[in-house]
Amino acid sequence: MQARRLSFIGAGNMPRSIISGLVKGGYDPKLITASNPSRPKLDALEKDFGIVTTQSNHEACDKGDVVILSVKPQIMADTCKDLIEHCDIQGKLMVSIAAGITTGRLMEMLGDYAKVVRTMPNTPSSLSLGMTGLYAPESVDLEDRDFIAFVLNHVGKTLWVDTDEQINTVIAAAGSSPAYLFLFAQAMQDEAMAMGMSKDDARLLVQQALLGSAEMICHNPELELSELRAQVTSKGGTTHEAICTFQDNQLESIVSKAMQAAVRRAGEMANDF
Numbered sequence: 001m002q003a004r005r006l007s008f009i010g011a012g013n014m015p016r017s018i019i020s021g022l023v024k025g026g027y028d029p030k031l032i033t034a035s036n037p038s039r040p041k042l043d044a045l046e047k048d049f050g051i052v053t054t055q056s057n058h059e060a061c062d063k064g065d066v067v068i069l070s071v072k073p074q075i076m077a078d079t080c081k082d083l084i085e086h087c088d089i090q091g092k093l094m095v096s097i098a099a100g101i102t103t104g105r106l107m108e109m110l111g112d113y114a115k116v117v118r119t120m121p122n123t124p125s126s127l128s129l130g131m132t133g134l135y136a137p138e139s140v141d142l143e144d145r146d147f148i149a150f151v152l153n154h155v156g157k158t159l160w161v162d163t164d165e166q167i168n169t170v171i172a173a174a175g176s177s178p179a180y181l182f183l184f185a186q187a188m189q190d191e192a193m194a195m196g197m198s199k200d201d202a203r204l205l206v207q208q209a210l211l212g213s214a215e216m217i218c219h220n221p222e223l224e225l226s227e228l229r230a231q232v233t234s235k236g237g238t239t240h241e242a243i244c245t246f247q248d249n250q251l252e253s254i255v256s257k258a259m260q261a262a263v264r265r266a267g268e269m270a271n272d273f
């Protein structure tokens with residue numbers, strides 16, 4: 001695949017995770033530019049990954065063949081307006097990682113520009129263990145689709161979805177979900193500490209159990225998740241008591257409500273911004 005110049009507009013947590021995974025995955029840092037209004041995050045990116053940085057969005061946009069719009073959804077419209085007023089974006093592939101900005105809305109923000117891809121990555125990208133959903137309208141050709149998937153495959157796995165709405169499902173199941181799992185881990189750590197364990201020991205127990213469980217899911221694709229659970233759950237044993245407690249307290253329903261809330265919020269953001 002022919003390398004292209006990538007420019008990130010906005011240099012917060014998510015682009016940092018992607019840049020980290022890209023550089024670790026062998027992408028030439030000199031082909032990566034990031035812009036941000038203030039220096040500290042840019043200095044850290046320069047120091048840690050050797051990429052090019054600038055405080056000017058215009059300079060970053062001009063430098064990129066692929067421009068990855070990485071600002072908060074709230075300022076996406078203003079940021080795009082400013083870019084199209086000052087930069088020539090014709091021919092560039094414009095990619096958004098923002099939650100809640102539909103592809104149609106993004107095209108509109110870019111002055112009815114059609115070469116756009118909507119993506120939804122997650123922060124495990126920093127360890128090359130990311131999961132990114134992608135959606136592109138028909139106006140994006142195969143070469144551009146393959147290129148952006150090639151870039152994001154450097155930082156984990158990718159999944160093309162068939163409709164713009166399905167990106168909201170990606171948000172609920174993969175974009176936001178690391179935070180659900182961190183919350184679950186934190187609750188287990190807190191309880192292990194309440195039971196008398198030191199903070200570090202409690203964290204070790206929890207993190208290794210989560211890591212091992214995730215690996216078991218990945219290494220046993222032929223086993224349903226319910227079967228993996230059954231393998232831990234001895235009849236009349238401890239796990240059964242814990243699982244019954246979760247189920248008596250509607251864990252499945254809570255998860256479903258939380259995912260629906262994330263999707264609902266994405267819909268609201270599409271209207272608001």
Ligand SMILES: NC(=O)C1=CN([C@@H]2O[C@H](COP(=O)(O)OP(=O)(O)OC[C@H]3O[C@@H](n4cnc5c(N)ncnc54)[C@H](O)[C@@H]3O)[C@@H](O)[C@H]2O)C=CC1
Pocket residue numbers: 009010011012013014015035036037038041057070071072073075079097098099120121122123175176
């Ligand atoms: N954090 C996450 O796990 C994920 C975030 N996203 C999306 O990524 C986007 C960025 O999120 P984060 O990196 O988490 O946010 P963040 O709050 O860490 O970073 C936002 C960055 O934008 C910069 N900024 C502010 N005004 C700007 C401007 N006019 N031009 C350029 N940069 C500007 C800020 O200085 C800051 O560094 C959002 O749209 C979010 O929906 C998508 C998937 C996951």
Ligand SMILES: O=C(O)[C@@H]1CCC=N1
Pocket residue numbers: 099171175176
């Ligand atoms: O919370 C958010 O809106 C962003 C999108 C997915 C993860 N973080």
